[in-house]
Amino acid sequence: MAGQSAVCLDRLDRRASGRTLIMGVVNVTPDSFSDGGDHFALAAAIAGGRRLASEGADILDIGGESTRPGATPVDEATERARVLPVIEALAGNGPLLSIDTYKASVADAAVLAGVRIVNDVTGLRRDPAIANVAAAHDAALVIGHWEPDTRHEASALLDAILRFFDASIRMARAAGVADRRMILDPGIGFGKNTTEENVAVLAGLDRLVALGYPVLAGASRKRFIGALTGRQPKERLAGSLAAHILAATRGASIIRAHDVAAHREGLAVADAILAADTPKTTGEPWPTAS
Secondary structure: OOOOOOOOHHHOOHHHHOOOEEEEEEEOOOOOOOOOOOOOOHHHHHHHHHHHHHOOOOEEEEEOOOOOOOOOOOOHHHHHHHHHHHHHHHOOOOOEEEEEOOOHHHHHHHHHHOOOEEEEOOOOOOOOHHHHHHHHHOOEEEEEOOOOOOOOOHHHHHHHHHHHHHHHHHHHHHHOOOHHHEEEEOOOOOOOOOHHHHHHHHHOHHHHHOOOOOEEEOOOOOHHHHHHHOOOHHHOHHHHHHHHHHHHHOOOOEEEEOOHHHHHHHHHHHHHHHHOOOOOOOOOOOOOOO
């Protein structure tokens, strides 16, 4: 299953691609929660991205600022200096490139350097102009759910996420982002501090899929997996695979993972089983260009 994977921007939904896509993580940071420093040096980041591509990543998500609780904020100039050389080195070598940022200026520079997906974990709330950047470049826009100052009971969390996405989708449309360029990410681990909250999101993922947009699930190495298994971040592959395969069965189109090779093998089996089942997914067809 190893080898570079090429996927076009118009086939990011599993109903178009026919399989679960994998977004490999390239954190160009010294302080990310599970791999801080692993790819911080330029050469290590480039080599790491190429390795994930060779393992079968469809997308490489490149980030220059940690979003873990308590992480030190990074200014725009520092973030650009971290990610742009990596993007320039990896652009055009197989996988689509994604920029993991909530800053419009960083997203704009990244797209000009070769990125085709803007991944905003704040759902357009920190810097709404990031939607204008995606629209101007016809880039795909990942809208993440994160309400850091709001708590919801696990039983009401899915309803809150749906309300959040309704508002964010309207913001993106107003900025000119086409429906066919939007991807929804329920933000596993972002503002969801208990195991019950994160499990509830994954268990109800089909409700988000029913909105008709591709859904991205990123449970890789997250704290709730450690709470359930007793494992440290880099020991959470088995738990991450379980969460992601179940997410795929509920209709997730994209899995964001640190361990691409294992996910490529596991999802190949899951996708084969899903392909033999009908209906394959729930929800309305993915919006198409008018």
